[in-house]
Amino acid sequence: MSFEIDQTKLNAYQQQLANEPQAKVLERTVTKNGILASSYDWHAAVESDPTFSIDLDTGDVANQKQSGRCWMFAALNTMRHDMANKLGLKKFELSQSYTFFWDKFEKANYFYENVLNTATQSADSREVAFLMATPQQDGGQWDMLCALIEKYGIVPQSVMPETYSSSKSNEINTVLNKKLRKDAITLRTLVANHSDDSQIDAARNQMMSENYRILTYTFGQPPVKFDFEYRDESKQYHIEKDLTPQSFFKKYIGWNLDDYVSIINSPTDDKPYNKTYTIDMLGNVVGGRAVKHLNVEIEQFKQLAIAQLKSGESVWFGCDVGQSSERQQGIMDLNVYAKSELFNTDFSMTKAERLDYGESLMTHAMVLTGVDLVDGQPTKWKVENSWGPKVGTKGYFVMTDAWLDEYCYQIVVNKKFLPEDLLKAQAEEPITLKPWDPMGALA
Template sequence: MGKSISLDDVQKYQNNLNERKEAKVLQRAISHDGIANASTDFKAQGKMDPVFSVELDTGAVANQKRSGRCWIFAALNTMRHHLADVFNIKGDFELSQSYTFFWDKFEKSNWFLENVLKTADQPLTSRKVAWLMETPQQDGGQWDMLCAIVDKYGVAPKSAMPETANSNDSSSLNAVLNLKLRKDASVLRKMISEDADDKDIEAKKDEMLNEIYRMLVYALGEPVKEFDFEYRDKDKNYHIDKNLTPKLFFDKYVNVNLDDYVSIINSPTDDKPYNKTYTVDMLGNVVDGRQVKHLNLDIDEFTKLAVKQLENGESVWFGSDVVQKSDRKNGILDDNLFVEDEMFDVDLSLTKAEQLDYGQSVMDHAMVLTGVDIVDGQPTKWKVENSWGDKVGTKGYFVMSHSWFKKFAYQVVINKKYLSDALQKAQSEKPVLLDPWDPMGTLAFNEK
């Protein structure tokens, strides 16, 4: 039996506090203003001017509203940057996040049902089954999952499939869809336990998918199959391209080889040696589609690749822990912004590896790097395009210190041409399989 806290212990702790001359002042300040306001270092805030030596012109920011589609928004933003540059389209043009969202929801439902069948021989109390049932599907995802959707279904301009109430606020859709999937899981597991015929199980699963498709059409609209693309370029010239499908639109207007873009992570934990690739068990959306795959590199190489891609005029999709040391209103991400350790006089330091190992930090948000400030050959701060609308930061753009980037950025998507031959070879290797709950998969479940 462990030692309990005695009343004498409590009195001792209070006596120790009473001996601190600053205690009453700090108590009044912190309790009145809150921890964040009381611990803000305004000198650090002043260093985050939105001025960058390398800066891309990427136009107005998008707004994911009350949904966890950051990874979709960030990926489609990198594509629209390219599209807008090539076709001289004004900066407020967007691709349809709702179109991609629809197919991701549908494919994730099938992915979940397939995993239900694969784990049906395990008890409900097994960790894998419990993890599977905890969140049958969700809004979040990974770069490779976005590529799997685009490879299969293409993309569309936002005008061809606009937002709905349920894409702007996905909470109700997620609740009812997860209820439906858990119900389906109970039916499939029961059929397997009763040795049902494989054909009967497949027919039941097909019936379930038919119902799920109907639910998604009601909530998000029927996914567009063909459309006309109309726009005016920056010179006010009118253009129209008729009878396009989403696949044709992607090939003609986005025209990016997604196979060239790979996920690079920085995870300095003992279980993930550098220069090796990793995948996450049971994480994905399109069955037989592109596999989630990460190449783990040290932070210096990780940084160099992101800088190189920006210097060559291309934005960078990246994943991080956006809630850490973050001033949402002013659009600042800086690990020196709040000095809670000094204010409370306690040691709050953890290494990046310890943050991951002990659950203090997880990758929960995807954004886009659109600029970097290089001083004496080294990055000092980064320009970040977020997807929370233009009411935060500088018209929706954030400034991120490089020290924050090193501590809380975990993933960047890089064109393979910027990797050395040795790194390209390492990236091509078969990935190590990680557990479903590994921190490098959390962007699919903890999205902001």
């Protein structure tokens, strides 16, 4: 049935607007100030006082600048917190540029793997179109960083500092994606021409050599050996010579990354709770650690995060940061903008509906460093962001518990905090989801 907008309908719409008692006032307000300023509710700031019953001291925030490395910053920050406490370091960062280099390099190879696996499909198939839309990007997930560290280790930022493109990645992404799409044409043509594996491998090897050169010019060549020197809070000087990235991680971080697992909350019908999931074509290191999520109910999700915070360890988490959040003040509150009241329109959806219908997915990763418990229940959470100290409270945000319920999708916790039933569920083989599933979104 067709529904055309005719003059009768327009007259009715105009009359309904005229019957709104505050229509003229609101028109003047929104046209002058915009939607967010006009719907801002100052009560949210009052309720988001940055005081918490559990509050980890994690030092100064980092700044990802104009890059999409939040997942990387958040993960390295959780490790940095632990290392800084052990060594008595006041100002210290792990090199995000080092992991960025290897992520770009490995993502290129992972892209080629997916191109070859889909080479017999037509170029307009959904899988191929999905691959070509964004051959690689800055974003990632916890398991992807673990795959990089397990293969390449990590280094201090002093050994591989930031460059123009690590802090402002648009140019390298444009160049690299153009090249990867061209390489995809070459690989698909080789398959179409029935080339043997040796010919395809030779072409792919040349492509990867070119990628290494491009990334080295952009980020600098990653160190193979280096010296680590620092002064602790007592001003004592320390130096260790001839470290490798792998030996540095083993000695100064020392985490068993297999102990840390991804927990998600996705209340959609296609993902029963207490089951594990992976996503087709999602990853970065061919042959490396795969992405794996255990889906749990929101109350258990939060209790796992609280348990890790109580132990003194921060928590990596992923969320949809653009929803109902005020960036400058660092407030994440469902009531910070009263848009439904402003427009007299119901915008409400359930968490599952937002996921199913494309209204929300994970867009950003940060770190939980505190929580306010009242009668044992969380009311608000302290969040370490990676947008520098000029937003929030010196870079820290306040997230209400109600906001977490609706817009947080992932945390990473040590397996020791999982009860026996979840440990057993986490060990199961994952169900594979489609490449475009919202749980495959990259922070």
